[in-house]
Amino acid sequence: MLSAPRILRTCSIADHAVRVNGQRVLAGPTGSFPEFAETAYRNLGIEYPKFHKMDNLAKLGFLAAEFLLTDTDLLAGTAPERRGIVAANATSSLDADLRYQAQVVQQRPSPALFVYTLPNIALGEICIRHGIKGENMLFVAANYEAAPQVSYLDSLLAAGTLTTALGGWLDFSTRGYRAFLYAVGASTDPALPAFSPDNVQQLFST
Amino acid sequence: MAYIAAHNIISPLGDTSAATFAAVLAGRSAVAEYPPVFAGGEPVWASKLSADWQPPTQLGPLSEYTRFEQLLIASIAEATAQTEVDLTSPRTVLVLATTKGNIGLLDDEPQLTDDLFEQLQLTHSSRVVAAYFGSPAAPMVVSNACISGVAALLVAQRLLASGQYDAAVVAGADTVSRFVLSGFQAFQALSAGPCRPFSEDRDGINLGEAAATMVLTATTPAAMVGPVVRLAGGAISNDANHISGPSRTGQELANAIGEALAGAALPADSVDFIAGHGTATPFNDAMEAKAFALAGVAGRPVSSVKGALGHTLGAAGLVESVLSVLALQHGQLLPTAGYSQPMQPQPLAVSAVAAAANSRVALKTASGFGGCNGALVFVRE
Incomplete structure (x- = not known):
C-alpha cells in the first residue's frame, strides 16, 4: 500500500434520515421503514427494479451503499477482485426470518423471501450493485465495535488482498434499525480521517 | 501461520471426527427418508442426528441449552480436551459459524415471546457457549451462508497471523428444521432421494445437521498426534x-x-x-x-x-x-x-x-x- 488507509466517506441511516459525511442529505417521511426506504430510493433517481424485491435489511444496506458511493469514483480505480465489504450486525436476518416463518405457518413458503433469511444476502446485493468481487464477510455481534473490524480490514488492506473496502454496521429488526457504512482506502489527503478504531467508532456514534 | 491442534465432528455417523471419518471412508451414509415438511407433500431425504442424541454427561447438566447450543458445547469440549489450549485465556479466541442458530425453536413455538426473540439472536447462543467455557472475550460469530465454516476458519487464521491471539477455537453447527427444509423445498433444491454430487443425474441437495470444531494454534502444537x-x-x-x-x-x-x-x-x-x-x-x-x-x-x-x-x-x-x-x-x-x-x-x-x-x-x-x-x-x- 502506497499510503496509510483513510476513511474516504461515510453514510449513516437512522431515524428515517440519511447522513453522508455527517451532513443530513435526506429526512424521510414519518411512517414505516418501507415507506421511508421508497422515498430514499426515489431521491436517488436511479432505476434498479431489484430494489423492490429486497427485504428490509437488504434495502437498508443497498441504500446506505448507494448514498455512500453515488456520484463518487471511490471504487472506480479498484479492480472488482480488490473491492471488499466487511460488515456486522446484531440481529442477523431475524426480520426476514419472522416474516418467512409466518409463511411457513401458512404452509406457503416463498423462495423469494427465504433467500433473505441469511444476513450476508444484504452484502451480496451491494456486491452485485457495485461490482465487489473480493472479500465479503458478515459478523454478528451484540454491538458495533470498531476495533476488531478496523483491525481485520487493516490486515486485508496491508496484505493487498483489498485495495478499497466498505465496512460498517447493517442492522434491522422489528425493534429498530441502523446503517453505518464507510469506504476505506489509501489516500494522501490529510483532511480525511485516518482509519483508526477511535475514528471509526466516533463516526458511528455521531 | 495456523496449525491444526485438534478437531471434532458430531454427526449422525459419530460423535468424534475419527468415528465420522471412519464411517465416511467406509462409504456409509446417514441420509434417510423423513416425513414431508407439510402434510401431503413429498418425503424429505436428510442426514439427521438421532432424536435421542444427548451431550456427554460429563459436561454437566445442559438442559437449559438448546440443541444447537448443546451441539456446539459438546463439539468444542471434545476438541479442546485433546489439547492444552485454554479457552479461559484472553490469548484464545472463540470463532463460531452458523447460518440459522436456534431457528429450529420456531418449529414448535407458535408465539414469539420476548424469551424466544432473545434465543433467536445468534449473539445469545454465542454468549452462553462462551460463558460455559469461561471464555473472557466476546466470541466472533460468522454468518456467511454456506461458506460460514470456511470463512470462520479463515478469520481465525488471520487473527492468529496478526499476533492478537495464540490459539483459536473455531466451531460451527446447524440443525435441520422445518424452517430451513421448507425454504430449500420452495426453491426446488431438495433431491427426491439420496443426493448424487458431481454426477450427471444430480437433482438437488440433502440437508444435514452436524457440529464441528477445529482448534488452531499459532505455533506447532505440542500434543499433536500424527503428522502436523x-x-x-x-x-x-x-x-x-x-x-x-x-x-x-x-x-x-x-x-x-x-x-x-x-x-x-x-x-x-x-x-x-x-x-x-x-x-x-x-x-x-x-x-x-x-x-x-x-x-x-x-x-x-x-x-x-x-x-x-x-x-x-x-x-x-x-x-x-x-x-x-x-x-x-x-x-x-x-x-x-x-x-x-x-x-x-x-x-x-x-x-x-x-x-x-x-x-x-x-x-x-x-x-x-x-x-x-x-x-x-x-x-x-
Whole structure:
C-alpha cells in the first residue's frame, strides 16, 4: 500500500434520515421503514427494479451503499477482485426470518423471501450493485465495535488482498434499525480521517 | 501461520471426527427418508442426528441449552480436551459459524415471546457457549451462508497471523428444521432421494445437521498426534452476479482458489485433492467444475461428503475441513457417497470411493447464497 488507509466517506441511516459525511442529505417521511426506504430510493433517481424485491435489511444496506458511493469514483480505480465489504450486525436476518416463518405457518413458503433469511444476502446485493468481487464477510455481534473490524480490514488492506473496502454496521429488526457504512482506502489527503478504531467508532456514534 | 491442534465432528455417523471419518471412508451414509415438511407433500431425504442424541454427561447438566447450543458445547469440549489450549485465556479466541442458530425453536413455538426473540439472536447462543467455557472475550460469530465454516476458519487464521491471539477455537453447527427444509423445498433444491454430487443425474441437495470444531494454534502444537497439518492459505470472493444462483462462469470461485494458493505460496499443480462443496444441485456442481478448470485444478481428485452427511450449512466448511485434515494425515482420498456417473460437459476426476494416496496439499472450497465463495489450503508438513 502506497499510503496509510483513510476513511474516504461515510453514510449513516437512522431515524428515517440519511447522513453522508455527517451532513443530513435526506429526512424521510414519518411512517414505516418501507415507506421511508421508497422515498430514499426515489431521491436517488436511479432505476434498479431489484430494489423492490429486497427485504428490509437488504434495502437498508443497498441504500446506505448507494448514498455512500453515488456520484463518487471511490471504487472506480479498484479492480472488482480488490473491492471488499466487511460488515456486522446484531440481529442477523431475524426480520426476514419472522416474516418467512409466518409463511411457513401458512404452509406457503416463498423462495423469494427465504433467500433473505441469511444476513450476508444484504452484502451480496451491494456486491452485485457495485461490482465487489473480493472479500465479503458478515459478523454478528451484540454491538458495533470498531476495533476488531478496523483491525481485520487493516490486515486485508496491508496484505493487498483489498485495495478499497466498505465496512460498517447493517442492522434491522422489528425493534429498530441502523446503517453505518464507510469506504476505506489509501489516500494522501490529510483532511480525511485516518482509519483508526477511535475514528471509526466516533463516526458511528455521531 | 495456523496449525491444526485438534478437531471434532458430531454427526449422525459419530460423535468424534475419527468415528465420522471412519464411517465416511467406509462409504456409509446417514441420509434417510423423513416425513414431508407439510402434510401431503413429498418425503424429505436428510442426514439427521438421532432424536435421542444427548451431550456427554460429563459436561454437566445442559438442559437449559438448546440443541444447537448443546451441539456446539459438546463439539468444542471434545476438541479442546485433546489439547492444552485454554479457552479461559484472553490469548484464545472463540470463532463460531452458523447460518440459522436456534431457528429450529420456531418449529414448535407458535408465539414469539420476548424469551424466544432473545434465543433467536445468534449473539445469545454465542454468549452462553462462551460463558460455559469461561471464555473472557466476546466470541466472533460468522454468518456467511454456506461458506460460514470456511470463512470462520479463515478469520481465525488471520487473527492468529496478526499476533492478537495464540490459539483459536473455531466451531460451527446447524440443525435441520422445518424452517430451513421448507425454504430449500420452495426453491426446488431438495433431491427426491439420496443426493448424487458431481454426477450427471444430480437433482438437488440433502440437508444435514452436524457440529464441528477445529482448534488452531499459532505455533506447532505440542500434543499433536500424527503428522502436523497447517492451514496455509485462504480467500473469500463474491460472484457479484445473483443472490441465489451461482456464477455463470465460475471465475470468482476460481479467483478465491488462486488467492488461497498464492497465500500458501503453492502452484495449482501442487493440489493433491479437492474437498469440493458438491451440493449436488445442477447449477452449483457445474459452476464448481468450471471454476476448477479456470483455477488449473480440474484434473485433481475431487470429492463431496454431502451424500454421506448432507449439507450441514454453517457446519459444512468445518466438517469437510476436518475430514480433509484427517485424509492428509492418514494418506487417504475421501469418497463421494452417491456418485453415479460423470457430469457433462465438464466431467471431474471424482474420487468415488476411498483410496490410499500420499497427499500433501488439500484444497477445500465452498460457495453459498449471496454469491459468496471460499477456498482454504491445508498442507501436511
